[in-house]
Amino acid sequence: MVVSPSTMAAVRQSGAVPNAEYLLSAEGVRKEFPGVVALDDVQFRLKRGTVHALMGENGAGKSTLMKILAGIYIPDKGEVRLKGVEIQLKSPLDALENGIAMIHQELNLMPFMTVAENIWIRREPKNKFGFVDHAAMFRQTDELFRRLNIDIDPEIQVSELSVANRQMVEIAKAVSYNSDVLIMDEPTSALTEREVEHLFRIIRDLRAQGIGIVYITHKMNELFEIADEFSVFRDGRYIGTHASTDVTRDDIIRMMVGREITQMFPKEEVPIGDVVLSVKNLSLNNVFHDVSFDVRSGEILGVAGLVGSGRSNVAETLFGVTPATSGTIELFGKTTDIASPTVAIRNRMAFLTEDRKDTGCLLILSVLENMQIAVLQDSFVKGGFVQESSIEATCEDMAKKLRVKTPNLDERVENLSGGNQQKVLIGRWLLTKPKILILDEPTRGIDVGAKAEIHRLVTEMARNGVAVIMISSEMPEVLGMSDRIMVMHEGRVTGFLNRDEATQIKVMELAAQ
Template sequence: MQATAERSPPAARAGDIPLLEVRDVIKTFPGVKALDGVQFKLRPGTVHALMGENGAGKSTLMKIIAGVYIPDGGELLVKGQPLTLKGPLDALDNGIAMIHQELNLMAYMTIAENIWIRREPLTRLGFVDHREMRKRTQALFDRLNIDLNPEAEVRSLSIANRQMVEIAKAVSFDSDVLIMDEPTSAITEREVEHLFRIIRDLKAQGKGIVYITHKMNELFEIADEVSVFRDGRYIETKLSSEVTRDDIIKMMVGREITQMFPKEEVPIGDIVLSIKDLAVEGVFSGINFDLRAGEILGLAGLVGSGRSNVAEAIFGVVPATSGSMAIRGTPVVIDSPATAMKNGMAFLTEDRKETGCFLTLGILANMDTAVLSSNYVKFGFVQGKRLMKDCDALSKTLRVKTPNLHEPIQNLSGGNQQKALIGRWLLTRPKILILDEPTRGIDVGAKAEIHRLISKLAGEGVAVLMISSELPEVLGMSDRVVVMHQGHQTGIVDRKDADQVTIMDLASQ
């Protein structure tokens, strides 16, 4: 595979000047060479997918193109002209807009205010013209077929709807180059189809889309070209019609991955968690299921169905207002996450940036925060050496790419942040593990490893409740699937009876 690094991208068509070109770009962070002389070309009216494992350098390159980072070497050309970007606003002024993987909206402002910030229409007296701003937002939403109220505050929106606002905001700049970093990581298949219609309209207008994704099916559906990076180096560029899924994986990881969903048949034990008529008033109601030792129970449904709300109620983030829970036959009242943890629960949240990571702290501090009052404390003192040893071992098992465990977690890629959070909860040695989108933003190689880890935990008797927006993941990993629609449970399907049609039918009732 090493020889592929010397190949060049396909030759440009006659008269086809790239909208964007990157030449020999280098970027170094303390202890890490994030980019090592990479190249990239984006042609007008095309979607160019950028693939690679977490830590391959994809997001770093995009942040350079978007003016967030300044490269240490190399050059950037826009429509054939060299360009030095001084910041994100400079990139926007030069026709480059980016939708970040980690959403950057202001929660306590309205949708309209977020979209037009720094570009607000003004009245003749110089005040913000809120009526005109609402009108422009509604016109933008009508154009993109987005059904949201411009007056709604962003904090009231689901992750999926915040993603659609980010997309609308980027489109509103009318930029020639639009960078999409994992735009479908938190949206359903129906919303993905909606996004792809928007992308095809932009292509028809001659725009260039840089599309970063870990989802192979999306690559072959929407991308014209694909470039692969590995360990900060450019590997190869191909037309998407010239490669297979296996070709891309081999280029990404330097090895072959034979099984994406390594579900193992393990003995299913006694009931560990029993949920009866669980409800949070005004959010969801009538949730009933049993979760057994060694079982992986999938929780499926369209975004907004209440899946994450159920998980939060079980873990005590937002305590249930009615219904009951029992652990190994003993009734319990879970009124807080602390109570849930005392009862052997662990919960990986959906949004690692908002509710998972302590962004300014190091990886070690992020991993050990759930065990500082239990497993690693003796006579009132933290057993630092044992804790460091176990954190280091887990980070290696999960392949967290970092120079050391004291590196601030905000310097890691989104996927590596996710793996560190999974490590946090594994340290607690949970009996009940709740995973909300466990592989969101994680590359294909790490996904397979995390799936193997989940199967291994189930084999050790851990009861796993797994929420995922990716139906292949739910179907591939689950022993049974609980399906929800608009806050109600619509069915439970055994593994042998589960397929995409059955699940989607129940999720759409």
């Protein structure tokens, strides 16, 4: 029997199958989009009071399955069971009313409403006159935050919060529904190490209360630290489920990619040439101060530092997004005023931003349009006309080189997985044939297979004489890929480390000064 949306909530209350082995399960699920089979006969089983990690490369089908379990998508085939009873979830509201809440990687809060208003929207406490009782709402939020050990003012506007605190508000909102199932999609992608520890404490508390937690992540260390068991998906198919204590990191990688990744950081010793970028005493108001460094052709300069250290701000200033208030930038031995990104591009610079959705991809445009946009005024325009066949063939070759998973170049970028969106952005900038490449978190939110591909590509760029500046919050990436590491703290450069002397401890000592 399939339970209708109008009666599903009763299932949650009654627990129609009191001894059901699984809190939430899916069997034989299939989901197709135009030109793409996203899920093909997959299964998933979540036990009460456990953290179940979902692993797989970008495009493997993890988020698609979770969106089915959260009522966002309706499966073409298969069944979903809640406490042993087959149900149909036709909307996110259906899922919420039945105790299934999802926290998305792209947060969905309303920035110009207060924290409390975001949490209790559509469920606001009312006074005897039928108006919203704001005092009661703030009080309820305070109680919820105390239970979760969250230190945020319920009356502050969400727009004033950091990304980390917005994440905590999303978690509190999900918990406020008294959810039995909590789905978290890459919850730590923008969190500091301390904030991750706080999140894990909350997760452990919720697990102890019997809540089942689905945890989507690309970070192996998180799986072993927080997950009880995990399931792996590959190319839209279910591969297997194991206890996290029964496998190694290499076992999981083999399951995810279906092949060995023998060299995660394929750093090569390549000839280091002349200085192509020299920065002297660069400052931007109260954001960063007196930043000085050089980068040579063929060199990969890693930039490390804690969140808020000013790393991304320096990158944006180098590319002309936010021009410096003082200091100088020399390109190829000549002082250059980089007043805008257009000037930077003309000087053979390229910049991959850290936020592919907000400042990178044009989501409603096609793969082809996203790739070609940076070179439409370049060699592909003759006599005022775009050489469409030439640029399309070039973009097709680049997509194949980067292994972009897309039905064709006409597919809208918003329909691609996060990792494939990142590859499209990288392809855009490689088409400009840069001499200086700035990468800000190039592998954030990307699976292990795609990371290895991007690392190989960066190594190839360095081998061809490109000067690479790579900002990353992942210590193994910085240590594994860099010739030198520049460390920042609170807007200032605190030191440089050569590859042969750099360790995680030394980097953290400089980052925490």
